[in-house]
Amino acid sequence: MSRDAIAGLVVFAASVVLFALTLDLKDSPLVPVGPGFYPRIVLGLTALLSLGLVVGEFLGRRRRPPDAGLRDVEAPVAPAARPNYLLVALSFGVFGLYCAALPALGFRIATFAYVFGSSVLLSRPRSAKGWAGALVLALATSFLTWLIFERELSVLLPRGRWTDF
Amino acid sequence: MFDLLATALVNIAQFKYLVPLFCGTLAGVIGGALPGVTITMTIIVVLPFTFGLDPLQGLATMTGVYVGGSAGGLVTAVLLGLPGTPSAIATTFDGYPMAKKGEPGRAIWLGVWASFFGGLLGGAFLILATGPLARIALEFGPWEFFSLFIFALSMVAGLVEGSLAKGLVAGALGLIVTILGNDPVMGQKRLTLGIPALEGGIDFLPVLIGVFAFAQTMTEVERMGGGRKALAAVETGVKLTVSHLKVIWEIVSRPVLLLWCSFIGVLIGVLPAIGGSAASMFAYDQAKKISRRPQLFGSGVPEGIIASESSNNANVGGSLVTIMAFGIPGDAVTAVMLGALTIHGIQSGPLFIQQNAQLAYGIFAAYLLAHVLMVIILGLLARVMLRIVSVPKAALFPVVLVLCVIGAYALNNTMSNVYILLAFGVLGYAMVKFGFPLAPFILGVILGDQIEINMIRAVMTDPDPWLFLTRPISGGLLIASVLSVAFAVWQHRRQQKKGVKPVEDDADF
DSSP states (O other), X not given: OOHHHHHHHHHHHHHXXXXXXXXXXXXXXXXXXXXXXXXXXXXXXXXXHHHHHHHHHHHHHHHSOTTHHHHHHHSOOOOOOOOOHHHHHHHHHHHHHHHHHHHHHOHHHHHHHHHHHHHHHHSOXXXXXXXXXXXXXXXXXXXXXXXIIIIISOOOOOOOTTTOO | OHHHHHHHHHHHTSHHHHHHHHHHHHHHHHHHHSTTOOHHXXXXXXXXXXXXXXXXXXXXXXXXXXXXXXXHHHHHHHHTSOOSSGGGHHHHHHHHHHHHTTOHHHHXXXXXXXXXXXXXXXXXXXXXXXXXXXXXXXXXXXXXXXHHHHHHXXXXXXXXXXXXXXXXXXXXXXXXXXXXXXXXXXXXXXXXXXXXXXXXXXXXXXXXXXXHHHHHHXXXXXXXXXXXXXXXXXXXXXXXXXXXHHHXXXXXXXXXXXXXXXXXXXHHHHSTTOOHHHHHHHHHHHHHHHOSOGGGTTSSOHHHHHHHHHHHHHHHHHHXXXXXXXXXXXXXXXXXXXXXXXXXXXXXXXXXXXXXXXXXXXXXXXXXXXXXXXHHHHHHHHHHHHHHTTSOHHHHHHHHHHHHHHHHHTTTTOTHHHHHHHHHHHHHHHHHHTTOOHHHHHHHHHHHHHHHHHHHHHHHHOOOTTXXXXXXXXXXXXXXXXXXXXXXXXXXXXXXXXTOOOOOSSOOX
């Protein structure tokens, strides 16, 4: 099954589930249409469109000549670097941890840890100077953002439940 | 009108507005020059800094980013052959060859001055057209607004590169985001999925920040450590001095080219969510078609640079018109500006210019002054830009994401917006990987509530559904929506028959 068909099926399933949930919504006596009216239109349309995507994909495959895919495979392809999905997953993971740590540790400590961890993850320092650079970057980001936003612009930043900092 | 503009120009030239405008333009120029960082990303990063400012200061900063970013991409496009933003891709075609021929200064300044003139022409349209268009929109009832928003959404879904079906599904997904949480008419809870954070609905700004910031940074992250060439050896001793009068004459002596390409830029800017890259590519193509020496395009002709840069900056004026007259963002950058307006409690749409004339004219004035500042900044810093582009992304991206967190958190000082940012960051990246365009999704998120509110208002006023079709403007807009989708279907089929593959890389985030 192709990428498009998988995506289409996921969207179709999600819209059908949400559509079923709208059936529980009660109409309001104050307005001629209830809170479920518009969502049902949107979800019905989404289900139809995603189904169209899946059907279009299958029909497209059937119409394609059988050797078309083979030709694609055999054609000389310029060497391209493989996407580093592991790094992407780890980056999302580190960011997720940062989001989880923010209310507990507070903005300054969590940001320091996140910027240090993330910059080291994206480009591992190879010398003491590199490590020092990552530390300075983390410290500067944490301190300067706090100074500019909380002190100068009066924008409140998360305070730590555990640290009160 | 001109009195108001003159007053606004004097007002914006005050230190308290000039400093944020200068900072915004500088940030825009730098963000535009950095390959892999788009104007959208720059404006998202700048957004939290505007929370503590007054509305005009904040919007002047954002206007500066928009104008500066639209021109900033040309520096690296010309000197390194690397477009800083997708909208500078067409500048590379002739800018880089001209620089390689030993005329880097001429190439840079042709781009800068073309941006300046194109931007001013876009500004003239912005100032002259916003008021009359807003007055037309004031005549609209809920039927017309509903149809206008449907038209905007269908056009964006149809005009995206790649699959039309995916464009439509992306737009519908955006609409789904707006039905989660609560009903905008009666405030009744619906589809909260048992998640308390969804009870108040989903604010569009964290969604927008998450989708764009992560789609872009993670797409860059996946290329890291893959043996890509770093911009290590950047030549910074390049000579950029030229006779400015001579360069300006080169541009103004081609009035048809300048006017036509600026017109294209404005027109594409007015169409929702298409962006500067489409404007500059289309203008470049048009310049080639009207040229008496099309065979020379791509070898370093001034027409190529003028076409790309003038349309690209005129596009900014066009984008601002749609948001100021109709409340529909012309692209992701104006969508963030719309968010900034909401944060300051200002309602965009047809009443905006009438109810906030000082602010509206302040934006016009900021737009005009930003062009002057952009020329000054590029004149002083063009060479320094070459050093800035070698900033390691490993240092840049964590800082950018921290600023995104601040932007999301500070909206209402709750962590739920930060979690929404993360969730939509994952969704945005997944959408990019599955080839779904982001523009219709975001437009769906922004317009969803308004579509529902206007539909319910229309039904409450008169339950006859045929009114959507029988009222002339509403019916016309709905027919235009169907035609735009039909045109897109026809165009995609034609491309398929020709075997042309849609370009999915370098998306104009």
